Amino acid sequence: MKVTDFVPVHGPNPRPRRLTRRQAVRLGALLPMAALAASACAPGPPPLIEGADNLSSGGAEGHHLQQILDRRAKAQLDGDEEAYLADLDSSNQELIAREKMVFANLRQFALADVRFITSRALPRPLGEGTDRYAFQPVIKVVKLTADDGPAGVLGPGEAYEYVLAKQGEKWVIADAVPLSGQEAQQAGAGRANSPWNVTPLHVVKTGNVWLAADDTVDLDPFVAPAKEQARSVEAMWGKRKRFPGHVLFFSNDRETLRTWYDLGDSAEKFEGVQIPLFGVTRDGNQYNDVTYATRMVIFLPNIQKFSDDPTVVMRHEMVHAVTSRAVDYGNGVDEGAPRWAIEGFARYIEVDGDPGRHAGEVALAADALRSGRLKAPPLPDSEKFYEDKTIGENYAVGYSVFAFVEQARDKETAIALYAETIKFTEPFGQDLVETPAFDGICQRTTGMSASDLLSQWAGYVRAGG
Numbered sequence: 262m263k264v265t266d267f268v269p270v271h272g273p274n275p276r277p278r279r280l281t282r283r284q285a286v287r288l289g290a291l292l293p294m295a296a297l298a299a300s301a302c303a304p305g306p307p308p309l310i311e312g313a314d315n316l317s318s319g320g321a322e323g324h325h326l327q328q329i330l331d332r333r334a335k336a337q338l339d340g341d342e343e344a345y346l347a348d349l350d351s352s353n354q355e356l357i358a359r360e361k362m363v364f365a366n367l368r369q370f371a372l373a374d375v376r377f378i379t380s381r382a383l384p385r386p387l388g389e390g391t392d393r394y395a396f397q398p399v400i401k402v403v404k405l406t407a408d409d410g411p412a413g414v415l416g417p418g419e420a421y422e423y424v425l426a427k428q429g430e431k432w433v434i435a436d437a438v439p440l441s442g443q444e445a446q447q448a449g450a451g452r453a454n455s456p457w458n459v460t461p462l463h464v465v466k467t468g469n470v471w472l473a474a475d476d477t478v479d480l481d482p483f484v485a486p487a488k489e490q491a492r493s494v495e496a497m498w499g500k501r502k503r504f505p506g507h508v509l510f511f512s513n514d515r516e517t518l519r520t521w522y523d524l525g526d527s528a529e530k531f532e533g534v535q536i537p538l539f540g541v542t543r544d545g546n547q548y549n550d551v552t553y554a555t556r557m558v559i560f561l562p563n564i565q566k567f568s569d570d571p572t573v574v575m576r577h578e579m580v581h582a583v584t585s586r587a588v589d590y591g592n593g594v595d596e597g598a599p600r601w602a603i604e605g606f607a608r609y610i611e612v613d614g615d616p617g618r619h620a621g622e623v624a625l626a627a628d629a630l631r632s633g634r635l636k637a638p639p640l641p642d643s644e645k646f647y648e649d650k651t652i653g654e655n656y657a658v659g660y661s662v663f664a665f666v667e668q669a670r671d672k673e674t675a676i677a678l679y680a681e682t683i684k685f686t687e688p689f690g691q692d693l694v695e696t697p698a699f700d701g702i703c704q705r706t707t708g709m710s711a712s713d714l715l716s717q718w719a720g721y722v723r724a725g726g
């Protein structure tokens with residue numbers, strides 16, 4: 262049987278420059294796991310920033326830059342292309358072309374806010390005696406109506422280097438370079454290779470779902486299924502916290518997919534990803550305690566290669582996206598909610614009562630148990646979850662936990678077990694399932710102790726579900 266892989270990208274989220282109370286606790290690696298997990302349940306408010314509206318700290322040049330950027334943000338929100346381009350150096354054709362594209366792309370989404378934060382960027386003179394300065398990082402906040410987060414956090418940030426230059430008596434933007442990968446990480450800000458900054462897009466809206474694609478994709482066949490899956494997964498999640506809307510990006514071109522959100526090799530391997538985004542505070546610092554937005558990318562070339570159904574892939578990623586606001590991703594690199602729960606539950610909702618797929622998943626999970634590679638308690642480590650050799654079995658093992666709970670109790674209990682588990686973060690390499698916290702989760706949601714649940718689950722899997 263064919264194994265397909267779906268993964269939310271737990272990409273490197275830059276650490277905030279200032280530690281919040283909760284992150285400081287997380288770094289205390291010697292604290293008992295239960296204490297770590299408990300702290301994860303009580304996110305503190307974001308740091309409050311006092312002061313004037315204009316937080317620019319780059320002197321006179323910084324003031325000029327902030328004024329120009331304020332005009333450009335307003336122009337984007339007003340849909341005024343002429344004003345948006347007015348302060349750009351018209352001799353930089355590449356810059357003009359890129360900014361025209363970004364303007365046209367963002368016009369097609371429902372923008373809740375666009376603004377620029379320059380307070381973290383000090384001017385760096387480019388050459389002596391010239392009126393030319395580089396500013397890094399300038400944070401561009403792009404908040405869609407699909408996004409939401411705690412008060413005091415503005416929206417997802419994108420890191421840029423801006424070059425400000427004087428032409429005659431006028432200051433202009435000579436360049437705006439999006440930062441991604443290591444550069445964005447070093448800047449302690451979100452990457453700026455969102456698809457709308459990289460690729461000309463066409464966007465279709467249906468209900469609270471936005472579908473965006475490059476010119477290799479006709480979106481029509483995906484519109485109704487995306488809306489249907491959004492409705493269905495939202496209904497499954499009930500009154501629990503979720504984002505107001507959903508944003509999916511599509512391409513048939515692997516090279517394009519590689520460039521979006523630093524996806525790189527993921528674009529060769531996977532069929533879809535869900536990308537959690539963190540917001541920034543008014544001073545431009547990343548706020549990593551809860552996600553502010555989520556984006557999905559659907560890798561059509563790989564879906565075609567595996568002869569899979571894009572609707573099923575959308576459903577899987579939609580489970581990640583709809584439940585993402587309740588997930589504690591930790592720093593997303595070497596800690597976070599257990600991956601067996603995140604992926605197992607997405608597969609569980611994706612399979613949703615299909616007896617053939619259910620049998621296949623349980624058989625794979627039984628293979629994994631028999632192989633003896635899973636230590637006791639036999640749930641896959643988050644650290645090695647996505648390793649090529651065992652990834653299919655790992656998804657199946659995660660799946661089987663929720664299938665078992667449904668069989669032993671009901672579907673609502675399986676959903677509750679997931680909803681409680683993802684509130685906890687584990688440093689990868691340590692297992693939440695071994696802590697008293699997980700025992701509490703099992704007791705509260707299923708009425709079983711963790712050890713009873715795991716032993717009955719293992720029996721269920723060995724018996725073929």
Ligand SMILES: [Zn+2]
Nearest residue numbers: 267268269607
């Ligand atoms: Zn997944």
